[in-house]
Amino acid sequence: MNEFFISIFFLFIVFIGAAAFSAKTKKANFSSYFLNLEMEYIVIGILVYLINLKFFNTTLQNTTTTFIGITLSFMGMLIGTQFKYKILKKIPGSFWKYICYTYISGFVLIYLVFYLMGYETPYLYAIIINTGMPYSLNLFARLFRIGISKYFNSMLVLSIYPAITLAHYTVYFYISNGDTPYRFLSLLWLIVFLFIIKEYGKQQSRKMFNTMCVILMYTISGLSIYLMVSPIALGFISGIIASNFTFGDIFTNFYKSFERFFYLFIYMILGFFVVMHGTFLPKDILTAFLITGILFIMRNIAFQRQFKKMESNRVEVQAITTIGVLPGFLIFDHLFITFSLSSLAIVNIFLLIYILTEILNYRTLINETEKH
């Protein structure tokens, strides 16, 4: 018995409970919204960790390491495959301007907060936290039965944010280490693999592509373990390249079909991290509140005029404060590659910001939706 199976056991119980609950409780209120964010898996992660510590005290095994590598490269691929060059080209310049303004200003201010509060690697932390994901917007639209057109721009911005974050993280990863040339070797390997898959996939059926997707995921995870390269970064690069292949949509659809499982898994891992890190200092709480304030001001208030430029004829709701669960994956990735516990220093900060931004985003959505 190892921690992987203990995790699966708990995940199974909670999955059934949560799925049954969310299938039956789709109410238009805050509690339903909050519960459907599925943060209960974090509690499960905490429980699994404690049970493992108390009764089994197992260490990481080969299979677990591989599975972690797969989870992380999967996440990178999932985000990467959503960015087709052809689609990105169609996005108007005003969107990019808005994203650049909010991203850069947010990043600089978050960096300053971490720096001034005396955290170890403020640049990395700022990259990790300064992101976004459209999950809660989708959830809100589903619960309140509101057409997505009301939030289209916010949704688009939040969908592009993870790619910007991962691009930033990837560049940071490749240039911030002493053994960079060695790590660049991984890119060479990646190109060879992708070339093979591209050439090979040209005449294959959809089902064959499914198998190839898994092989690619496994190989990339293996490559990252072998060369000690960030699996998320490698997955992201290969995802972007693969999505621009002739059958790129197959990659996107395939990875999307497993999205759910990996999301739940990362929540549990976050639970592990919460216990591993343990302490939650007043400094952390203050930092979390400061960053939440920055995110809210920079994304919802500061660039309103630029946001208005993105609207065509209809008035849209501007609600992009949420940071989503991506920071959890990045913290995990950094820990996995560096074996340094430094990134765990912001686990609790991230979780608090996550909750606060979700609450703020919910309030914004409620107020703005009523107004329009």
Add this chain to the structure above:
Amino acid sequence: MKQKSTDILTVIIGFAVLFILNKTAGAFSLNLGIALMIAFVLGEMLAAYGLPRISSYLILGIIVGPYALEFFSESAVKSLQIVDSIALSSIAFVAGGDINFRKGGIPFSKVLLFVGVQFFAGLVLAYLIIRGLGLFLEFEYFAIPAFIVFLALILNAVSPATTVAIIKESKAKGKLTKYTLSAAVVKDFIIIVFFSMLLSFFAKDTNTTSVAKVIIEELMSGAAGVVTGIVVYLYIKYVKINVGVLLFLVIILATWVCKELHLNNLMLFIVAGVYLNNFTTFGRQVVDSIDSNFGIILLVFFFSAGMVIDLNALYDMMMIAVLIVLIRVIILYFSSYLAANTIREDGKIRHWSFMGFVGQAGVSIGFAKIIASIFPFGEVFQTLVLAVVGINQVIGPVMFRFALKKCKEIK
């Protein structure tokens, strides 16, 4: 033409990388990914010439495994066991989900009679022939009753996973397909029970598995299968969302439970699949959910199955193993003919069904290992069985595919 050259290039580059990375620390996952890629490409390449994909996966597993090029060590292969079990569970789930005893399917009583006749005829024939061989060959072990009885039993063992794999890969449909699938599953159960009976008879003095214990384990596996089926049924009926994730979790979890409680995961998932397909309306949905990723499941399972085929054993016992394989095929033909005749089936089943039972895998190897640990002749027995299984596992899929094609059950 271009595709072919890309395939060849992929295989060459893959092997070159495996050669470079050979025995490099920390490269296990990368090696495995590359080996799977080569196996997959090779499978597609050779499929154009009529070779079943799973045979290519097996062959590549043998080549890169610990008994040939040694790109993977024995301990690395062992660490794959759980992945292997999960793949087997998935295959069993699909197998069960495809078995239909209801309207349009073959009645269970008919399958049972077919298997019963085939098994007993096969067992008696195998015993007599091996006993007879002992009189002519200078192979002293063919004079030992326990050796002969166990060998005769193992020669009757089948591999339901191989049967399902070929059916799925070739998208076979028809009477032969239905018979071989149902019969392989039922025969597997009967052989496990018989093995434990023989074991308790021949190894009374040793602290080995009792018949009652094996039957209880099998029944418990079946009961656990029904429970698993009910859980999946209730979930799909009332919750509906994320069925794929649920199945994924159920397969991992139940496989782990089987490992911990010494239950048979093959039996558990076959029963779960049979339950869903015959007592609910969700059998198809479950099969379709797993089916979209069946390619990778087969790839992993048969590739790792190839890695455990012991080439040393094959080399040591080559001549006798080939002889046993030939005898087995003949026995299978006659026993299947007799069984099909008993249930009054047509020529298709009489003449071709035996080819569906040639493939052998895990169960036979498992039996051989048990025998090796108990009897003085165990080591020789194990070597012989491993050699026979190795050959059967390679020729079995090819023969079954040939039979399906002959009976026009595949396009």
